[in-house]
Amino acid sequence: xxxxxxxxxxxxxxxxxxxxxLYAYIKKVEREDLLPKLxxxxxxxxxxxxxxxxxxxxxxxxxxxxxxxSLGGFLxxxxxxxxxxxxxxxxxxxxxxxxxxxxxxxxxxxxxxxAGWSLFVIALxxxxxxxxxxxxxxxxxxxxxSDNENGxxxxxGMLVGIAIAIALGYLIYRGVARINLRxxxxxxxxxxxxxxxxxxxxxxxxxxxxxVIPMTAPLFDIxxxxxxxxxNGGLYDVLVAIFQFxxxxxxxxxxxxxxYLVVVGTLFYFYNRNKKLFLAVxxxxxxxxxxxxx
Numbered sequence: 001x002x003x004x005x006x007x008x009x010x011x012x013x014x015x016x017x018x019x020x021x022l023y024a025y026i027k028k029v030e031r032e033d034l035l036p037k038l039x040x041x042x043x044x045x046x047x048x049x050x051x052x053x054x055x056x057x058x059x060x061x062x063x064x065x066x067x068x069x070s071l072g073g074f075l076x077x078x079x080x081x082x083x084x085x086x087x088x089x090x091x092x093x094x095x096x097x098x099x100x101x102x103x104x105x106x107x108x109x110x111x112x113x114x115a116g117w118s119l120f121v122i123a124l125x126x127x128x129x130x131x132x133x134x135x136x137x138x139x140x141x142x143x144x145x146s147d148n149e150n151g152x153x154x155x156x157g158m159l160v161g162i163a164i165a166i167a168l169g170y171l172i173y174r175g176v177a178r179i180n181l182r183x184x185x186x187x188x189x190x191x192x193x194x195x196x197x198x199x200x201x202x203x204x205x206x207x208x209x210x211x212v213i214p215m216t217a218p219l220f221d222i223x224x225x226x227x228x229x230x231x232n233g234g235l236y237d238v239l240v241a242i243f244q245f246x247x248x249x250x251x252x253x254x255x256x257x258x259x260y261l262v263v264v265g266t267l268f269y270f271y272n273r274n275k276k277l278f279l280a281v282x283x284x285x286x287x288x289x290x291x292x293x294x
Contacts, residue, residue, distance in 0.1 A: 012130070013168055080196045194261065
């Protein structure tokens with residue numbers, strides 16, 4: 001539940017903050033006539049990821065078991081790559097979010113009669129992107145849910161996260177609450193790294209189950225030493241719901257989890273402590289890549 005809650009809260013708050021920035025700017029320039037297009041973009045942007053999520057949860061049951069495992073494995077690894085990129089992207093851009101969105105709205109308003117539809121596209125892309133990221137990342141958790149109770153807790157966590165995001169966004173917009181976005185995205189970033197490590201491990205497990213990668217015997221079985229972690233036990237269900245925990249992982253599962261956690265966690269820590277150095281290295285690498293392509 002906590003994993004789904006953190007993902008929904010983080011993605012939801014980002015979407016709500018962006019929508020509130022768009023809304024406030026439109027009110028500021030007295031273009032309330034464009035608000036219907038803004039709401040339409042938000043609604044369509046929400047429906048698209050909901051449809052994708054529904055298909056991933058229920059539509060994939062028509063596939064063969066091997067196809068389901070293959071799809072689950074590749075989508076899990078894609079979700080890990082997506083969430084990792086998002087964690088670092090938000091760490092870099094959260095401070096300038098308001099100015100960036102206001103600039104986009106200003107450009108949209110300069111298009112005369114097409115301003116409304118330009119605003120619709122901005123809202124659609126913003127809400128749709130956050131929703132798709134949420135759907136793709138939470139789906140492996142649903143797939144790994146050991147029973148209906150686990151699935152229900154994931155839905156509950158996601159809904160609670162969205163509700164908190166909307167409430168926080170509204171309070172921030174009204175000036176009732178203030179939140180340090182840098183700290184918020186840093187703390188939730190660490191939590192998501194733990195969740196992503198579990199999804200990464202589970203993705204390789206799916207690929208092994210599908211025969212895409214050779215299956216090997218479990219590296220160890222932790223339930224031998226900690227009986228409370230027995231399959232379908234209370235603590236086991238909690239760890240699966242949050243971290244995609246496996247008490248008897250293969251070597252590939254365990255080391256993919258460990259390497260991701262150590263490498264990405266360390267990079268994220270030092271990135272937040274010395275952002276200027278990392279950005280300078282990033283610019284240098286991009287310039288070198290451009291020179292090679294040229």
